[in-house]
Every structure is written in structure tokens, then in C-alpha cells.
Amino acid sequence: MIPRISIVGRWLATGAAALSLLACSQGDARPKSASAKAPPQPYARDPFPSTYRAYPGVPTLVRNVTVYDGEGGRIDNGQVLFADGKIVAVGQSVNAPADAQVIDGTGKWVTPGVVDIHSHLGDYPTPSVQAHSDGNEATGPITADVWAEHSVWPQDPGFSRALANGGVTTLQILPGSANLMGGRSVVLKNVYARTMQAMKFPGAPYGLKMACGENPKRVYGSKSRQPSTRMGNIAVDRATWAKAQSYRRKWDRYDADGGDMPDRDIAMDTLRGVLAGEILIQNHCYRADEMAIVEDMAKEFGYKVTAFHHAVEAYKIADILKANGTCAAVWADWYGFKMESYDGIGENLAILERAGACAMIHSDDENGIQRLNQEVAKVLASGRRAGIDIAPQVAWKWLSLGPATALGIADRTGSLKPGKMADVVLWNGDPFSVYTRPEKVWIDGALLFDATDPKRRPVSDFELGQPGSGDVK
Amino acid sequence: MKRALLLLATMLASPVAAQTVAITGATVATGDGSAPIENGTVVFQNGRIVAAGPGIAVPAGAQVIDGRGKWVSPGFVAGFSDLGISDAAGVEESNDAGARNAPFNAAIDVAVAINPAEVKIANERLGGVTRALVAPEAAGSIFAGEGAVIDLGDDPDAVTRPRAFQFVELGESGGRLAGGSRPAAYAMLRDALAQAEDYRRNPAAFGGRERMSLVKRGDAQALLRVLDGSVPLVVHVERASDILTVLALPRDYPRLKLVLTGVSEGWMVAREIAAARVPVIAAALADLPAQFESLGATESNVGRMRAAGVQVALASTGNSGGEHNLRQYAGNLVAIARLPGHTGLAWGQALAAITSGPAAALGMDGEIGSLRAGRRADVVLWDGDPLELSSAPTAVWIDGRAQPMNSRQKALRDRYLVPTEGALPKAYER
Numbered sequence: 062m063i064p065r066i067s068i069v070g071r072w073l074a075t076g077a078a079a080l081s082l083l084a085c086s087q088g089d090a091r092p093k094s095a096s097a098k099a100p101p102q103p104y105a106r107d108p109f110p111s112t113y114r115a116y117p118g119v120p121t122l123v124r125n126v127t128v129y130d131g132e133g134g135r136i137d138n139g140q141v142l143f144a145d146g147k148i149v150a151v152g153q154s155v156n157a158p159a160d161a162q163v164i165d166g167t168g169k170w171v172t173p174g175v176v177d178i179h180s181h182l183g184d185y186p187t188p189s190v191q192a193h194s195d196g197n198e199a200t201g202p203i204t205a206d207v208w209a210e211h212s213v214w215p216q217d218p219g220f221s222r223a224l225a226n227g228g229v230t231t232l233q234i235l236p237g238s239a240n241l242m243g244g245r246s247v248v249l250k251n252v253y254a255r256t257m258q259a260m261k262f263p264g265a266p267y268g269l270k271m272a273c274g275e276n277p278k279r280v281y282g283s284k285s286r287q288p289s290t291r292m293g294n295i296a297v298d299r300a301t302w303a304k305a306q307s308y309r310r311k312w313d314r315y316d317a318d319g320g321d322m323p324d325r326d327i328a329m330d331t332l333r334g335v336l337a338g339e340i341l342i343q344n345h346c347y348r349a350d351e352m353a354i355v356e357d358m359a360k361e362f363g364y365k366v367t368a369f370h371h372a373v374e375a376y377k378i379a380d381i382l383k384a385n386g387t388c389a390a391v392w393a394d395w396y397g398f399k400m401e402s403y404d405g406i407g408e409n410l411a412i413l414e415r416a417g418a419c420a421m422i423h424s425d426d427e428n429g430i431q432r433l434n435q436e437v438a439k440v441l442a443s444g445r446r447a448g449i450d451i452a453p454q455v456a457w458k459w460l461s462l463g464p465a466t467a468l469g470i471a472d473r474t475g476s477l478k479p480g481k482m483a484d485v486v487l488w489n490g491d492p493f494s495v496y497t498r499p500e501k502v503w504i505d506g507a508l509l510f511d512a513t514d515p516k517r518r519p520v521s522d523f524e525l526g527q528p529g530s531g532d533v534k
Numbered sequence: 535m536k537r538a539l540l541l542l543a544t545m546l547a548s549p550v551a552a553q554t555v556a557i558t559g560a561t562v563a564t565g566d567g568s569a570p571i572e573n574g575t576v577v578f579q580n581g582r583i584v585a586a587g588p589g590i591a592v593p594a595g596a597q598v599i600d601g602r603g604k605w606v607s608p609g610f611v612a613g614f615s616d617l618g619i620s621d622a623a624g625v626e627e628s629n630d631a632g633a634r635n636a637p638f639n640a641a642i643d644v645a646v647a648i649n650p651a652e653v654k655i656a657n658e659r660l661g662g663v664t665r666a667l668v669a670p671e672a673a674g675s676i677f678a679g680e681g682a683v684i685d686l687g688d689d690p691d692a693v694t695r696p697r698a699f700q701f702v703e704l705g706e707s708g709g710r711l712a713g714g715s716r717p718a719a720y721a722m723l724r725d726a727l728a729q730a731e732d733y734r735r736n737p738a739a740f741g742g743r744e745r746m747s748l749v750k751r752g753d754a755q756a757l758l759r760v761l762d763g764s765v766p767l768v769v770h771v772e773r774a775s776d777i778l779t780v781l782a783l784p785r786d787y788p789r790l791k792l793v794l795t796g797v798s799e800g801w802m803v804a805r806e807i808a809a810a811r812v813p814v815i816a817a818a819l820a821d822l823p824a825q826f827e828s829l830g831a832t833e834s835n836v837g838r839m840r841a842a843g844v845q846v847a848l849a850s851t852g853n854s855g856g857e858h859n860l861r862q863y864a865g866n867l868v869a870i871a872r873l874p875g876h877t878g879l880a881w882g883q884a885l886a887a888i889t890s891g892p893a894a895a896l897g898m899d900g901e902i903g904s905l906r907a908g909r910r911a912d913v914v915l916w917d918g919d920p921l922e923l924s925s926a927p928t929a930v931w932i933d934g935r936a937q938p939m940n941s942r943q944k945a946l947r948d949r950y951l952v953p954t955e956g957a958l959p960k961a962y963e964r
Contacts, residue, residue: 187822187823187824187825188823188824188825188826188829189824189825190825190826218822218823219822222821222822226821226833275624376950376953377950377953378953379953380953380954394856394858394859395855395856396657396855396943397621397622397623397653397654397657397853397854397855398622398623398624398853398855399622399623399624399625400622400624400625402622403622404946405943406943406946406947406950407943407947408947408951412947412950412951412953416953427822428819428822431819431821432819432862432866435862435866435923438923438924439862439923441924442923442924442925442926443926445924446926447947447951448951449951489872489873493923493924494922494923494924495861495862495865495866495868495869495921495922495923496865496868496869496872496922497869498869498870498872498873512873512874513873513874515875523823524823524829527823527829527830528774528799528802528829528830529802529829529830529831529832532830532832532834532875533832533833533834533870533873533875533876534821534822534831534832534833
């Protein structure tokens, strides 16, 4: 561990101790006993809680529409009803209340909102100026202490484009990939707010961003410090996990028995959360051989890799990923921009799907996030030509339920299942056609984008009063 | 040496096929801005288009290809790419796009570095791309150097036109390259052009060899070609005010042939661009205030400029390997034409923006970019609408020569269709 982090950790621990002393003197009048251990006091797991509240909506019935339910189902000439922020019913015909707003979806499609598991909106916002570059705490290879949510600028104009052009209703904001352990992610509802907390997806688990390969070794190698090689990457990772195991033992013992509170270490809190299964590993990793090594490292230390991101070579090891229960979040057709992306092919997702591995699309890009449906359409076409014919309704899982599952929120969003959040997109045609656009987007049943209504088009503070403010984008 | 090898290779592999080919019964999209024609015929011979359209007779002895249910279009022309000069952009050793520490700038000529065997060329060819405007990257000066037009054919002769344009960065990046400000970039531009004039007046007296000199002899020669209008000057700017500043340059340099690229705020000064008759090669879908110089960015930019009479083409953005997405960009501009408040392109205009458009920007639309008679026969047969994401080429001709429909990506795909290893390691499957 680098000294900077332990200094920060110690400072916070001191502060916490002072606070608890204060609490004792004010409220706790029990007599002190020299022999009895002080009872354990758990630290806050959610110190920046979500204040997100769904905006009001009206009971809405979309009928005469083609439905991809996000779980692999397709209903032609179907109906979707949602009310009070929740999906109520989806089917060939549903019973709607008399006061429901009725939308004729003839020639149109309804799908669950798109979930992007890999975004840097808010922490690399536009304008992309140095003053906004808040995604990589590139000051040490292990910065598990940083939380992406503390960088998120809720006024990023990119959120509106992801909504209006991409039908994105939920997104995970990750720190960048300069570091082996780059910090915690945060999951947001794509609803503008004055504060980050008010965008925060209620109850979504945190993720820990890890990175393999060229980025960390380049960033630190160029500073002549470890890691400068792939073997250095794994060495620093393993040393850190070993320390985390010891930290976990110390705190687990304290949580059970009480006594003297161990020193808090903010970075180690996150790793302890991973080892306890509360925080999900979201691991930037391109190459097949490297992913296999990371899987073994995870077994060595008793954690699980939830998803490899940018898994350009996942198609080579679909069987290994499947056996480990690890998802692959990938681009449709990015390749050739660096050595570890040299073997990218357009059939990656299709090969993974056919092999039964968990797979999904992701953007990692403020432009790509606006067209994830089109990215999937390209994969479908490439797959079909390779003899892998995947039905479009099955492919929609790559856009919603798959990423929601890998974020640990699939019980709440990601498909049009009764009781789930009414995160819904009405597309003005087949969403896998290049000629189709989102027409309406509801989040928790509230209409937050309408292509036919200039008033349902968000304008972030930054853009207000600027050239083109309120214009179509 | 490289040039000699290139010449030798050219002589060995004749890129022109003499045979007459007729594709019949297809939907023909000529790429000149017109709407597609159903049940049309395309005839090409000796590497050139003979005719394309409805009611065209099939010449005797022609190889006839049944195009029923299919579409024919010209191959796409990638407006700005690093195809052929960078195997992997992030691998410095493989990347000849930019030269941060070179003493030269405008003299840098990418043509000598083009590698027709680079694997991305075959990959992108299978996406329907047949030509590319290959631009150097400005790294050590506002002048990037001279770009080339190349073909993506499976032969060792890739350069269609060397010195096809000079590329210069103005706007924010130009300011940065010039030492920190836009005014510094303009001072550098004007000083460099003045030095080129000095060189013209008296080549023998021209220094240009001093270590600190910004303009070497070669740079001066390259800039004279720009001043004479024999090489177009492609200027990267985004902001409306920057565009107007650039449009004023011909007042001082009257023979300058300007082309604008980037231009995300072009719609704000579209009438001025149209009046100046300066073509643009714009990013189709730039809709974010990516920098302070593009606060007005919108996907309607290209459509609004076109509506104002600007000659527009689409740039292939980013590193090479993404050129196959040109049709996706074009298709999106068709899609927004259906939405209130947006301005997009008609289908034929959208195809033109990725075929004849970039060619016309360099004055090469008489040579490439459409299926009009006399043009080089860069022809793609598609299994559907070429702008639709579900479509793909079933055959590609470049200069009339049928291209192999394989690539390294396809070989990788075939090797890993079943990811597990079989009786022998994967390394034995090929």
C-alpha cells in the first residue's frame, strides 16, 4: 500500500474515534468496566445514500406494439401497461384502468430501457478539458479508496444524449483503467439532478473497478515504478489481496467480539466488501490468457469476478468464462487500436451467447452509449453470417437484463416484468434498424424524453444559455 | 528505396481487370446524391464504370452477375483515416501517423509509408470501404503534412493519389501546437506561407536548414503547392468563429483551395460556408460539447449545412478500424430526418456523403466515389440496403478487380467459432 492512502486512512480513523468519544460522553451513561470488551460498532456501508425519488407519471398503456421484454420474449401486436412507476402487465392484451393514457404503438417497438454497465459520464464529462478529467486517480496503482461517485458531475451534457439518442435509463459510472484497482463504481438512474446522490440507483451494490494489461503497466512503467509489466500487475494485485484478507480477519473478529476498534483503511474497506461478496468486481481486461490468470487469482483469494469489461478476446475462452460464471461486457466491433485489441472480431458477443456464456454490450464511450442498440444490431448481422442466428428478442438481453444482472439490480430493472421499475423505451421502428430512434423514454414510469415534445428534452446547467441550448442534439 | 519497391510492385501486379462485368436486376445506388434505382444494371470494363442505371443493355461477352434482391453501390470513401499507416494506433512502433519530434512539418508525405498489407485494410474492405483519404496527424506543428488517397485493394499498389492534400490544424488544437493560442497558430500559418514565398523568389538564398527554422526547404515546397492551389488545404476547425476566420484566408491567398473538416458548429455559419464554396468533411454524429470549441454541436449539423447549400461529406472518426461504420453514420442522418426539429439527409444524399462527397472535396469525384460512367470501378454488391446495419457486401470490386472476401478477422472468427480446443491446439487450425 502506498503511504498516501494509509495517511488518509489514519486521518479518517482518528476523526471517527473522536466522534464516537463525543457520542459516549453525551448519550452513553453505562459504567465502564476494565475487563469487559467494548461492543463492536460497524462502520457505515452507505455514507452517501441515494436521495433519488421517481418523478410522477401517469398510468400508461402502449398498445399495438412489438414488445421485446428483455428476458428473451417477443410479443407481436402486444400491450404494455405501467403505473405508479412499476410495470403492471405485458401481454397480447392486458386489462388497463379507464384513466390510463393510451399510446398507439403501431409500427413501433417497446423495450426495457438500456442499461450501460460501463460509462464514464460525469467523471469524464464534456467539455473534455483537463479541469473535468476526474476519472483516473493515476497517482498509485492501487486506489481502491477512491469512489467514482465523488467525481460525478451531474451536469454532464452526456447524460441527456444517452437518454435521448440511446434510450439509456441506468448506467454504471466507473473510474478509469490507469490503476490495477481504480476505485469504486456507482450506479445511476439517468435522471438529471442537482446532486450525485439524487441520481444514485437506490440500493445498487457498489463495484470495484480493476484493470489488467497495458494501461496500468504503461502508466506506472512510465513512472519507473511497479507495475511496469503484466507480471508486475499480478504481483501488486496479489500483495494487495493478501493484505485485504488480513484486514478482513481483523474487522470480522472485531465485528464478532468487539474490543479495540481496528484502524480504518478506506481502500481496504472496499476490498473487504469484495471478499464478503457485497461489492462486485468489474474488471477491465482484453486478452483471453490474462482473463484466465485473473480467474485463478480470484480463486486464490476467495473473490469472484462479476464481469470482464472490454473483453475483446472473450470469444476465445467462452468455456472458461462460463465455467467461472463470469460475464463478458464487450464492444460490438472495436479492434486494432492497441496491441491487446488486435484480435477483436465482430462476432464476439454471438460466439459467447452460443457457448452459453454471460455476455452483454457496453459503451465506455460518450458517443457509443448513444447507439448501443445499433451496436447489438451489428453483432446480430455478423453472427448470422457466421451461422450463429440469434433472435433479436434474445439479443435485447445484452442491452438490459444482462448488464442489470451483472450490476446486481436485475430484480428491479432490466426487463418488462410486472413489479419492476417502469424503465421503458418506445422506439419509432425496429430498434435494430439504423433508421430507428427512441421516441419516448420513461424512467420509473415518468416520461423523461419525448422526441415529439421539445419540452421533454433535458438541458443541463452547463448548456443553458450556450450556443444551441435546447436545440436537438 | 520504398518508392522504387512500390513502382516495381505496381508493374508486377496490374490493378486493372480487362473483363466486362454486368450486374443486373439490382437496386442501384450511384452515390451521386440521387435516389436508388430499382431493377438497374451496372456495367464496368477495364477498371472503369461504363454505365449504371435502368434500361442498360448488357454488352456481349460480359460476365453477368444476377443482382436480383441485392443492392449495388460505389465503395465507400473514408474521409480521413490512418489506414495503411498504423497497424495499431496505440503501438507507437507501428504508427506512422504523427511525428512529434521531426524537424519537418508540411513536407511530411504519408504516401511513402502506406502499407497495403496492413490487416485492417482487408477487414475494412469487407465493410464496403474501397478508398480512403489518409491523413497524417499534426504532432509537432500546425502542419501535419501531405495526405494521400489510397485504395483498399488486395494488391501492392495502394496509392491512388499522393500529395492529395495538405492538412493543417487550427482552432484549439492548432493553438496548442503553435505554443498555446489561436493567434499564435495564425501567426505561424502566415509566417510559414511567407517563408514559402521567400523560397519561391530565391530558392538559392533560402535558409531553411537552420535547426530552429520552422520551415525547411521541403516544407516550403509543400506550402507553395498549397499557395498555388495545386494541393488543397484541409483545415481542421470546429467553432463557428474559427470557420469564419479560415474562410477569410483566400482574401490574402487567392488561389488557396480550402476544405474544412470537423466543423461541428458549421450549421451556425452554413450560409457563409456555402457562399465561399468550401466543401466540408464533417463528423456526422458529433452532438456533444466535446470541447469549448464545439458547444453548438448537433447531429443536425450536416443536414443543416447541406440544406444551406454546403457540399458535405462525412469523416470517419477515430483510429482506423472503424471505417466500416461510415454507413452507420450515414444511416443515422437518414433516421433523424424523420424526427421533428432535426435536419437529416435524404437517403441518396447520405450515401453521397460517404462516397462521392469526400472525393469531391478533394476534386476527385471525376475519378472515384460514384457509379457514373468513367469513374474507377469501385463497386460493392450488398445483400440489402447498404446503409442498414443488417446488410453486408457479398462481393467487392476495386478498379474493376474482384476482391477476396476474406480477412484476418474472418480467419480468427472461423478458428474460434467453437472456442474449445480439439484434437490439436488451435494453432493448428487454419
